[in-house]
Amino acid sequence: MPLSDHTLPLLTEGYAWLPERRRTHGSTVVTRLMGHRATAVHGPDAARFFYDENHIRRHTALPEPIKSTLFGHGAVHTLDAAAHRVRKAMFTSLMTDDGIARLDDHVAAAWDKATAAWNGPRPVTLFDEVGRILTHAACRWAGVPLDDADVPATARDLLALVDGFASLGPRHWRARAARIRLENRLARLIHDTRTGAAPAAPPGTPLAAVATHRDADGHPLDDRLAAVELLNLIRPTVAVTWYVTFAAHALHRHPHHRAALRAGDEARTHAFAQETRRFYPFAPFVGGKAVTDLTWEDHRIPEGSLVLLDIYGHNHDPRLWPDPHTFDPGRFLDRPTGEFDLIPQGGGDPRTGHRCPGEAITLTLLRTLTTRLARLDHDLPDQDLTISLRRIPTRPASGYLLANARPAA
Numbered sequence: 001m002p003l004s005d006h007t008l009p010l011l012t013e014g015y016a017w018l019p020e021r022r023r024t025h026g027s028t029v030v031t032r033l034m035g036h037r038a039t040a041v042h043g044p045d046a047a048r049f050f051y052d053e054n055h056i057r058r059h060t061a062l063p064e065p066i067k068s069t070l071f072g073h074g075a076v077h078t079l080d081a082a083a084h085r086v087r088k089a090m091f092t093s094l095m096t097d098d099g100i101a102r103l104d105d106h107v108a109a110a111w112d113k114a115t116a117a118w119n120g121p122r123p124v125t126l127f128d129e130v131g132r133i134l135t136h137a138a139c140r141w142a143g144v145p146l147d148d149a150d151v152p153a154t155a156r157d158l159l160a161l162v163d164g165f166a167s168l169g170p171r172h173w174r175a176r177a178a179r180i181r182l183e184n185r186l187a188r189l190i191h192d193t194r195t196g197a198a199p200a201a202p203p204g205t206p207l208a209a210v211a212t213h214r215d216a217d218g219h220p221l222d223d224r225l226a227a228v229e230l231l232n233l234i235r236p237t238v239a240v241t242w243y244v245t246f247a248a249h250a251l252h253r254h255p256h257h258r259a260a261l262r263a264g265d266e267a268r269t270h271a272f273a274q275e276t277r278r279f280y281p282f283a284p285f286v287g288g289k290a291v292t293d294l295t296w297e298d299h300r301i302p303e304g305s306l307v308l309l310d311i312y313g314h315n316h317d318p319r320l321w322p323d324p325h326t327f328d329p330g331r332f333l334d335r336p337t338g339e340f341d342l343i344p345q346g347g348g349d350p351r352t353g354h355r356c357p358g359e360a361i362t363l364t365l366l367r368t369l370t371t372r373l374a375r376l377d378h379d380l381p382d383q384d385l386t387i388s389l390r391r392i393p394t395r396p397a398s399g400y401l402l403a404n405a406r407p408a409a
């Protein structure tokens with residue numbers, strides 16, 4: 001029987017789409033997306049299978065709407081083999097302890113300055129505020145000049161890239177327009193720093209890295225591609241906004257965790273950040289194409305067809321995470337996490353495979369801002385804190401409104 005296309009159900013059912021299919025089809029789901037045969041695989045062994053480059057490649061796997069919004073055309077996400085490893089090394093070279101500490105200092109300073117103005121009765125929307133804080137800090141870290149007056153519009157554009165990649169309507173068109181604006185601006189900056197029309201990029205910054213990088217063929221990235229990769233450092237740093245908003249939601253629902261975070265208990269703060277990344281939905285799955293004819297759990301995967309690795313389902317699998325729908329940071333207190341264990345940002349080795357190179361940044365910023373959130377008493381105005389699983393990416397509907405913020409007693 002021919003497979004029916006499931007693009008529309010995916011877009012309307014969101015995070016629930018794959019778990020729902022797994023309930024009826026079993027662990028491996030064979031379907032069609034955007035007119036192509038797709039096999040969705042699940043579990044740690046499936047993750048190992050998926051991240052083996054002899055099985056799955058990324059070239060041509062990403063659909064155009066995702067490249068024109070979230071990642072950009074020609075991005076590291078779309079490369080394989082030597083071309084991927086050489087480009088990826090540029091990203092991992094920036095993830096030093098010093099570099100991350102510099103970003104973290106910018107974030108902490110921007111948070112402390114912003115929160116001083118949240119002490120009135122007029123509600124502020126945490127999601128929007130954190131978006132601006134991270135935009136300001138990420139641009140400073142990246143070596144990208146940004147006037148204070150330009151922060152709100154730039155933050156809106158950076159958040160729009162993430163918000164619109166998986167929708168068909170206005171959110172998607174906002175994301176496309178935002179990408180054009182951001183790429184134009186950064187390509188101009190890179191051109192000017194290269195030609196001397198603007199001050200040279202400060203050494204050690206992402207701007208310097210993309211401007212001087214040479215690909216596997218020995219050529220530098222052209223201005224546009226350098227802008228794409230610079231955005232692939234700034235945009236996901238700003239995307240940590242989603243996790244910080246989820247952390248606020250978790251602290252509100254489970255206030256007994258507040259005391260340990262306030263006290264600066266490092267182990268519990270780390271566990272809280274890990275559980276936030278496991279429990280709350282962000283990337284539903286990652287995808288690639290079969291390099292050759294493959295077999296997985298008795299399912300034939302034809303060469304060139306799509307293979308999806310279930311992320312949301314993996315992070316809520318009761319075999320890996322007992323009582324998976326309970327928010328319980330304690331599960332991370334005495335549990336070492338392996339390469340294919342907790343995979344909200346992909347699995348495997350980030351240096352050789354496609355796993356996210358930004359996990360250390362994500363965890364550092366999340367720990368810093370979760371501690372600061374716990375140290376901020378505030379009132380919660382009437383609002384809708386529902387997190388819809390139908391929306392990708394999702395968040396508390398009101399964006400988490402707070403008022404009368406004050407240092408915790």
Ligand code: HEM
Pocket residue numbers: 076077078088091232233234236237239240241242243282283286287344345346347353354355356357358359361362
């Ligand atoms: C909200 C936090 C973040 C989430 C949820 C997230 C999630 C992901 C996911 C799911 C992937 C794809 C993995 C795969 O294809 O197998 C990825 C890749 C990537 N991420 Fe992140 N990420 C986050 C933060 C960051 C940060 C802070 C940076 C850098 C500053 C970053 C840079 C990248 C890059 C460059 C890739 C492409 C890697 C490759 O294809 O080799 N991400 N991320």
